[in-house]
Amino acid sequence: MNSTAQDEITEYVERVRAALADLPEATRAELLEDLPEHLAEIRAEDSMTLTDRLGSPEAYAAELRATAAGFVGGFPDPPKPRFVALHEAKADVLRIWGRADVKIGPLIGYATASEFLTLLRPAWWVLRGYLAAMAIALLLDGGSHSMGLLPRVGNSTIIALLLLAGAVIGSILLGARDPRLTGWQRNLLHGGTAVLAIFALAGFFSADSSVRDPGYQDVGYSGGSPFDNVRDLFVYDQEGRLVPGARLFDQEGNPVQLGDPWCNNPDTGEVSHSRTMGYPFCPDAAPFTSPTAGATPSGSTTPSVAPSAIVPPPTPSTTPSTTPTATKTTSAPPAR
Amino acid sequence: MRSTVHRVDTTQLLKGVLDLAVLAVLRGEDGYGYDILRRLRAAGLDEVGDASVYGTLRRLYAGGFLNTYVVPSDEGPHRKYYGLNAAGRAELQRSGKVWHGFASTMDDLLRERETA
Numbered sequence: 001m002n003s004t005a006q007d008e009i010t011e012y013v014e015r016v017r018a019a020l021a022d023l024p025e026a027t028r029a030e031l032l033e034d035l036p037e038h039l040a041e042i043r044a045e046d047s048m049t050l051t052d053r054l055g056s057p058e059a060y061a062a063e064l065r066a067t068a069a070g071f072v073g074g075f076p077d078p079p080k081p082r083f084v085a086l087h088e089a090k091a092d093v094l095r096i097w098g099r100a101d102v103k104i105g106p107l108i109g110y111a112t113a114s115e116f117l118t119l120l121r122p123a124w125w126v127l128r129g130y131l132a133a134m135a136i137a138l139l140l141d142g143g144s145h146s147m148g149l150l151p152r153v154g155n156s157t158i159i160a161l162l163l164l165a166g167a168v169i170g171s172i173l174l175g176a177r178d179p180r181l182t183g184w185q186r187n188l189l190h191g192g193t194a195v196l197a198i199f200a201l202a203g204f205f206s207a208d209s210s211v212r213d214p215g216y217q218d219v220g221y222s223g224g225s226p227f228d229n230v231r232d233l234f235v236y237d238q239e240g241r242l243v244p245g246a247r248l249f250d251q252e253g254n255p256v257q258l259g260d261p262w263c264n265n266p267d268t269g270e271v272s273h274s275r276t277m278g279y280p281f282c283p284d285a286a287p288f289t290s291p292t293a294g295a296t297p298s299g300s301t302t303p304s305v306a307p308s309a310i311v312p313p314p315t316p317s318t319t320p321s322t323t324p325t326a327t328k329t330t331s332a333p334p335a336r
Numbered sequence: 337m338r339s340t341v342h343r344v345d346t347t348q349l350l351k352g353v354l355d356l357a358v359l360a361v362l363r364g365e366d367g368y369g370y371d372i373l374r375r376l377r378a379a380g381l382d383e384v385g386d387a388s389v390y391g392t393l394r395r396l397y398a399g400g401f402l403n404t405y406v407v408p409s410d411e412g413p414h415r416k417y418y419g420l421n422a423a424g425r426a427e428l429q430r431s432g433k434v435w436h437g438f439a440s441t442m443d444d445l446l447r448e449r450e451t452a
Contacts, residue, residue, distance in 0.1 A: 030398060031391060037416060038369050038390050044412030045370055053386075060387045066351065067391030084400070088422040094429075 009039045012050045012057050019061035031064055125175035128193065129168030131200045137163060147203075231259040233279040234286050242286050245278040346383050356435055357381060358392050359401070359420065359428040366419035368407075369393060393418055401427050 013035050020028050039050060054060050105112035130151075137151030137160070150160040151167075174189060181189060235246040248256040261274035263282035274281035350357075361367070361375040373389045396402050401424035406414045420428065 031394060034394060034416065035390070037413065040413040041368060041415055042370050042386065044409075055385075060385075063385050063387035064391045067354070067388050067395060084421070084423070087400075087426065091422040091426045094426065 005040075005043050008050055009036055009043060012039060012054075012060075015057035016061045016064065019058045020065060023065070121175065122172070125172045126168055128175075128196060129171030130164065131196050131203075132171060133160075133164045133167035134203065135196060135199050136167065147207075227258055232281045232285060233258055234288075235279060236288065240288075242280070242283065242288075244280070244283060245276060246280075247278045346381075350381065350384060350388075353435065354384070354388055354392050355396060356428070356431045357384075358389065358396065359424060359431070362402070362418060362420050362424070363428060366417045368415040368417050371415075372418070396424070 013032065016035065017028065017032055020031065023031070042053060043050060045053075051057075101112045101114050105115060108116055110116040133151040134147070137153050138147065140153045141147075150157065151163045152160040153163065178186070178189065233246070233248070235243040237243050248258070250256055259279075259281060261276075261281045262271055263274050263285065264271050266285075276283065280286065357376060357379075358372060361372055361379065367375065369390055370386070372393070373384065373386055376384050376389065393402070397404060397418065401421065402418045403421045404416055404418050406416055409415050
């Protein structure tokens with residue numbers, strides 16, 4: 001290229017630069033960085049001068065300024081290399097989805113699958129509102145109560161319904177505004193939605209498992225059973241006599257195991273293993289004694305009394321149905 | 337109150353879609369600045385200016401939608417070629433969809449008014 005053309009380019013660029021003097025330095029540098037090379041390409045096209053082909057440098061600058069008008073404060077930073085890989089992966093996924101979209105659509109009676117999914121959008125907004133309300137309730141409540149199906153805060157149903165209504169309405173409004181959101185607002189919304197979806201999955205699985213297995217319950221074990229406090233069992237016959245060596249069975253014929261076969265001697269404080277078969281484990285500890293002892297109201301209404309199990313000396317009580325071992329135990333000295 | 341009326345002309349419309357137009361002419365083949373301007377004009381966008389194309393290329397490149405490389409030329413200076421990268425293709429697809437939606441909305445709107 002001859003020096004005249006080079007001078008012409010240099011002068012043209014300088015006048016464009018001067019016309020853009022009011023732009024921020026970074027923006028101007030970005031705009032002008034390649035301009036000399038670009039003008040050199042144009043100048044090489046034919047013999048026309050730059051001004052003949054492009055108009056005045058000031059007009060050129062004005063047009064250039066207009067292309068940068070959307071970028072207040074300069075150009076966006078180019079994406080970093082790791083994001084390039086991400087963008088390419090995203091483009092691949094989009095391509096695969098695009099093909100699947102067209103294939104799946106006709107199967108469910110729509111042109112594309114996304115057309116069908118678009119129809120479901122408002123339903124998702126409502127569900128999203130519900131999930132948001134549950135998440136808020138969980139945060140505010142700090143997990144102090146177990147979660148039901150309503151977003152209760154401090155067990156209040158009113159707050160739950162207000163929170164639910166507010167969240168659902170908010171989610172619908174956000175959904176309607178979504179296409180108009182840009183930049184960080186949009187990213188924030190989509191990021192929050194992703195977090196909510198993960199929260200929903202976790203909550204769904206935990207709710208599912210708590211419904212299927214509502215806590216282990218077995219008689220004799222701690223687990224909310226009403227028989228937790230039962231240590232021993234005393235059976236009285238219709239005469240008000242304590243039945244020694246009683247056995248308990250459920251409707252299936254399975255023996256019922258309640259309490260534990262250990263006796264506490266109230267005098268010595270000693271604890272010893274029960275020697276009896278069946279209930280009571282500790283006949284000495286019977287809550288109701290014979291009316292002669294005048295101890296219990298239930299015993300007092302009964303005309304005849306149970307002589308056994310009141311006094312420490314063994315009573316030769318008549319127990320026809322009991323096994324020999326049971327008889328032996330009742331006649332044996334009471335557990336120490 | 338004349339100033340409040342936005343008269344539709346190609347220059348005004350072009351401002352909104354120049355990015356898309358540049359991405360579109362680069363879809364098939366990479367090109368250098370003046371070459372891209374020629375393609376746009378050949379396609380019917382007569383009013384597009386060189387500064388607009390140059391500025392748009394700079395902006396798209398800075399935005400990460402284009403890659404660039406220099407090709408030596410026998411008869412003149414080196415030429416800087418621009419081409420679409422993955423992000424550029426994705427942006428072309430996305431913006432293209434927006435444009436189709438917008439254009440068909442405007443078509444419907446004008447048709448309704450004419451038949452009414």
